[in-house]
Amino acid sequence: DAMVIQNPRYQVTQFGKPVTLSCSQTLNHNVMYWYQQKSSQAPKLLFHYYDKDFNNEADTPDNFQSRRPNTSFCFLDIRSPGLGDAAMYLCATSWTGAYGYTFGSGTRLTVV
């Protein structure tokens, strides 16, 4: 089945230690998104790629970076995780201008 896959499902990292979350898709969608979701909050868009074009949300901290080496893969790098970065990180994909997105299962990040 075509899908969006996030690895790992659960990630524990130390305060200040760089961590990378990965997302892959078999849908061949040209747009990929990274969201952060904390408990009882709506998903918050961090950035998205329209093909290779990177689009950063204005309020996304500099601590968060992303890479998209090809259509299928997208990575979220957190350079120096703080306790406040503990959250569920969701990857989503879509076609240009599509109304809805397809989400992965998410990566639950814990910072200790």
Add this chain to the structure above:
Amino acid sequence: DQQVKQNSPSLSVQEGRISILNCDYTNSMFDYFLWYKKYPAEGPTFLISISSIKDKNEDGRFTVFLNKSAKHLSLHIVPSQPGDSAVYFCAASARPAGNNRKLIWGLGTSLAVNP
């Protein structure tokens, strides 16, 4: 400024009864609305959507109603089943200025369906 509002953080209903989840929005430029369902430790999954040119869309047990004049939509689940227990997010999008539509999300309503 919350453009999409789900004013009920939680809702509890009996199995077999109707669940009604509400969503209000403020931006009249929104032209498409979606409902997503989310289980704990999972990503949101698409449930049902409606274009602003319609006032109702039905898919099995799920029906979404849109009242544009009131800037209000609701999701009806009939009959409710225990497996419907999840967090339901309302999301909206507007015709994009650039290439991509962005989804604007509500805070979600946690539905509990009791056997």
